[in-house]
Amino acid sequence: MISKRSGIKVLILLAVIVFASVCVVPAVPAEYEGRVADFQQTAVNGTAAQWHLAKVMADRAWKITAGSPKIVVAVLDSGIDIKQEELAGKVIASVNFSTSRTTADVYGHGTFIAGLIAASVENLETVTGVAYNCSLLNVKVADDAGFTGAEAVAKGIRWAADNGADIINLSVVLTKPSTAVEEAVKYAWSKGCLLVAAAGNNAGLKPMYPAVYQNVIAVGATDVNDRIPRWFNRGQWVTVSAPGADIYSTLPGDEYAQKSGTSFATAIVSGEAALLFAVAVDENGDGFVNDEVRDAIVNNTDAVPGAGGTGRINVLKAVETFE
Numbered sequence: 599m600i601s602k603r604s605g606i607k608v609l610i611l612l613a614v615i616v617f618a619s620v621c622v623v624p625a626v627p628a629e630y631e632g633r634v635a636d637f638q639q640t641a642v643n644g645t646a647a648q649w650h651l652a653k654v655m656a657d658r659a660w661k662i663t664a665g666s667p668k669i670v671v672a673v674l675d676s677g678i679d680i681k682q683e684e685l686a687g688k689v690i691a692s693v694n695f696s697t698s699r700t701t702a703d704v705y706g707h708g709t710f711i712a713g714l715i716a717a718s719v720e721n722l723e724t725v726t727g728v729a730y731n732c733s734l735l736n737v738k739v740a741d742d743a744g745f746t747g748a749e750a751v752a753k754g755i756r757w758a759a760d761n762g763a764d765i766i767n768l769s770v771v772l773t774k775p776s777t778a779v780e781e782a783v784k785y786a787w788s789k790g791c792l793l794v795a796a797a798g799n800n801a802g803l804k805p806m807y808p809a810v811y812q813n814v815i816a817v818g819a820t821d822v823n824d825r826i827p828r829w830f831n832r833g834q835w836v837t838v839s840a841p842g843a844d845i846y847s848t849l850p851g852d853e854y855a856q857k858s859g860t861s862f863a864t865a866i867v868s869g870e871a872a873l874l875f876a877v878a879v880d881e882n883g884d885g886f887v888n889d890e891v892r893d894a895i896v897n898n899t900d901a902v903p904g905a906g907g908t909g910r911i912n913v914l915k916a917v918e919t920f921e
């Protein structure tokens with residue numbers, strides 16, 4: 599299917615390295631187990647499914663802020679199943695820049711991203727988003743086989759910036775630079791949006807786009823034991839790392855699964871950003887908080903040997919900087 603495409607070939611992060619049905623989930627460290635169980639009763643292969651929430655201390659950050667429906671995260675992806683039980687009422691608008699005929703998520707990637715960011719806190723048996731009170735924009739840029747292109751991504755970024763997005767989640771990877779995408783990134787940043795993008799899963803050093811562009815938070819992956827997955831891109835251009843291996847979230851049709859990839863680490867950082875937008879202060883008086891939120895994320899990580907960027911995110915530490 600790639601051969602049908604002209605110009606830059608883009609693959610939405612097929613971050614589906616591991617599915618729940620076949621994976622062996624590493625044990626959750628003892629210090630996290632109790633807190634994970636407080637929020638997530640579901641276990642996958644005996645492990646607390648959403649271990650990432652406690653690992654990045656999102657559950658403790660919620661005691662300071664649980665975000666707000668006024669904070670809007672645009673998910674530029676394969677669409678979102680707006681009827682997913684965990685996402686009811688979260689998606690405030692949908693738009694389609696892909697070649698698909700529908701804004702629905704046939705491929706199943708965008709719904710997984712949406713759940714990590716905004717899944718309801720009310721149904722504790724399944725999934726809770728890092729910023730479970732926030733709202734979502736369903737910006738479909740990838741077709742029903744998961745492929746997208748620079749033109750769709752650039753249009754999606756501009757549409758999101760013009761339609762109320764505070765954060766733009768880009769779990770997509772272009773292997774070549776694109777002036778259109780770079781200009782769209784600059785435009786969105788100038789409108790106050792924070793852009794968060796995946797570093798990619800092909801274990802290389804080569805820059806990936808749009809992650810490498812200025813002011814975009816480029817996200818690498820860690821696992822449950824704060825080790826670095828072998829597939830993670832290790833370039834110096836990575837900004838921060840977040841949990842991206844054996845991550846549990848929502849699929850279309852009220853299904854759930856565990857998957858791995860920097861796509862999912864990216865969504866967790868977007869969730870952190872959504873919490874921060876609810877409390878951030880425009881300290882430098884430029885009219886926007888995207889710069890303060892970016893700095894709070896980047897400067898409040900935990901040191902993890904080998905992790906990309908400044909380390910693995912810590913949502914509690916970052917939220918506390920605005921207290």
Ligand SMILES: [Ca+2]
Nearest residue numbers: 718721725726
């Ligand atoms: Ca839930």
Ligand SMILES: [Ca+2]
Nearest residue numbers: 880884886887
């Ligand atoms: Ca500012």
